[in-house]
Amino acid sequence: MIWNPAAECMTRAEREALQLARLRETAAWAAARVPFYRGLAGARLASLDDLPALPFTRKTDLREQYPFGLFAVPQAEVARVHASSGTKGKPTVVGYTAADLDVWREVMARAMTAAGARRGDPLQVAFGYGLFTGGLGFHDGAERIGMTVVPTSSGNTARQCLLLRDLRPAGLCATPSFALHIAETLADQGTAPADLGLRYGMYGAEPWTEGMRRALEQGLGCPAFDVYGLSEVTGPGVSGECEARDGLHLADDHFLPEIIDPATGEVLPPGREGELVLTTLSRRAMPVVRYRTGDLTALTFEPCRCGRTSARMARIKGRSDDMLIIKGVNVYPSEVEAALLDVEELVPHYQLVVDRRETLARLEIQVEPSAALLGRTGESLAGHPATEALRQRVAARLRTALGLGVEVTLVAPRTIPRSEGKAVRVIERS
Numbered sequence: 001m002i003w004n005p006a007a008e009c010m011t012r013a014e015r016e017a018l019q020l021a022r023l024r025e026t027a028a029w030a031a032a033r034v035p036f037y038r039g040l041a042g043a044r045l046a047s048l049d050d051l052p053a054l055p056f057t058r059k060t061d062l063r064e065q066y067p068f069g070l071f072a073v074p075q076a077e078v079a080r081v082h083a084s085s086g087t088k089g090k091p092t093v094v095g096y097t098a099a100d101l102d103v104w105r106e107v108m109a110r111a112m113t114a115a116g117a118r119r120g121d122p123l124q125v126a127f128g129y130g131l132f133t134g135g136l137g138f139h140d141g142a143e144r145i146g147m148t149v150v151p152t153s154s155g156n157t158a159r160q161c162l163l164l165r166d167l168r169p170a171g172l173c174a175t176p177s178f179a180l181h182i183a184e185t186l187a188d189q190g191t192a193p194a195d196l197g198l199r200y201g202m203y204g205a206e207p208w209t210e211g212m213r214r215a216l217e218q219g220l221g222c223p224a225f226d227v228y229g230l231s232e233v234t235g236p237g238v239s240g241e242c243e244a245r246d247g248l249h250l251a252d253d254h255f256l257p258e259i260i261d262p263a264t265g266e267v268l269p270p271g272r273e274g275e276l277v278l279t280t281l282s283r284r285a286m287p288v289v290r291y292r293t294g295d296l297t298a299l300t301f302e303p304c305r306c307g308r309t310s311a312r313m314a315r316i317k318g319r320s321d322d323m324l325i326i327k328g329v330n331v332y333p334s335e336v337e338a339a340l341l342d343v344e345e346l347v348p349h350y351q352l353v354v355d356r357r358e359t360l361a362r363l364e365i366q367v368e369p370s371a372a373l374l375g376r377t378g379e380s381l382a383g384h385p386a387t388e389a390l391r392q393r394v395a396a397r398l399r400t401a402l403g404l405g406v407e408v409t410l411v412a413p414r415t416i417p418r419s420e421g422k423a424v425r426v427i428e429r430s
């Protein structure tokens with residue numbers, strides 16, 4: 001089912017005409033109301049090809065304009081604010097007019113419908129509620145569809161499991177790492193995935209891999225769909241997977257995507273991996289032009305078999321600032337996850353420990369083997385005869401995947417801290 005066929009299935013020509021009209025409106029709106037964007041006044045926008053001539057907006061610009069410097073409407077017209085977590089200094093505040101919230105609900109309804117959500121379905125929303133856009137974004141989208149919302153928010157894993165069993169929601173949404181923690185807890189309690197009756201899971205807010213998708217589908221007994229977004233541009237719903245699960249459909253009538261080479265800023269052609277840059281096309285409270293997301297992906301404009309005609313983006317590989325440089329080799333945590341989950345005996349609980357105390361940074365990968373592996377013999381990890389052989393196999397797999405020798409430590413099941421939101425994958429020792 002397609003939520004809004006008129007918007008989601010228009011021809012490329014119709015889409016591009018709409019994008020150009022909205023881009024001009026956005027540039028004029030921002031130039032007239034936001035000092036930071038004054039330079040956009042009179043920018044030449046004869047076609048979409050003129051977009052690369054406009055300057056980028058960076059995360060640092062949002063920080064410098066904290067809290068309201070990029071707002072384009074008086075405070076009284078701001079219906080809601082959200083904020084980024086602000087792990088590095090001040091948070092980034094973003095604002096929405098009532099009409100902006102309507103657009104957000106619309107794009108969420110599209111992404112959730114593409115994943116299988118239907119009017120009347122109960123949905124357990126296990127994303128955090130509050131300044132983070134996950135909880136309220138899914139909540140509002142679900143209400144727009146006419147679903148029955150179960151707003152559990154994040155955390156309290158035992159209660160999440162109880163409600164999944166007793167309220168029998170059709171869908172669950174959470175970060176993939178928290179969903180995995182829920183699945184593991186259900187298994188501990190002896191609940192079989194098939195007994196839950198879940199029909200779909202919608203996951204996002206952090207990078208994840210196909211291996212994680214398999215683990216979630218097995219652990220929760222339902223297909224897993226990727227939903228992407230960021231607060232600077234609106235929140236979840238910027239893109240999401242359909243039943244074909246062959247890339248995430250961008251709501252590109254509201255968010256105009258480009259891919260650039262992160263080093264040079266040059267625009268890259270479809271299919272090439274680079275940094276995603278987004279321009280909002282309908283946002284009024286806080287338009288952003290050519291926002292550098294830091295997220296690495298690639299675009300395709302090929303038609304999808306589901307009938308939607310939007311641009312699609314590949315699963316996010318990671319953020320450029322998550323990239324580690326170890327002995328001159330670039331390493332993304334998602335590449336480590338993908339390699340680890342090729343090894344059947346491992347579970348998706350892992351951490352990258354970076355030690356910078358010596359001149360050359362060293363990387364240690366800590367990962368848990370599945371409890372079943374040890375359970376068969378009842379032995380402890382250290383004394384288990386298979387441990388050293390498995391460790392060597394994991395190290396060899398990582399060496400091939402990363403092009404780098406890393407230290408591997410198999411840690412006892414349940415020792416890596418479990419996540420209730422965005423998982424912390426990298427620990428720095430310095």
Ligand code: DLL
Nearest residue numbers: 134204205206207227228229230231235236316319
């Ligand atoms: O994480 C919005 C969101 C909530 C998306 C719920 C999906 C589901 P922020 O806290 O502003 O917003 O963080 C945005 O998270 O730039 C990406 O680096 C990362 N991210 C979000 N979704 C995905 C995804 C929300 N599906 C930042 N895959 C983004 C990989 C993701 N990374």
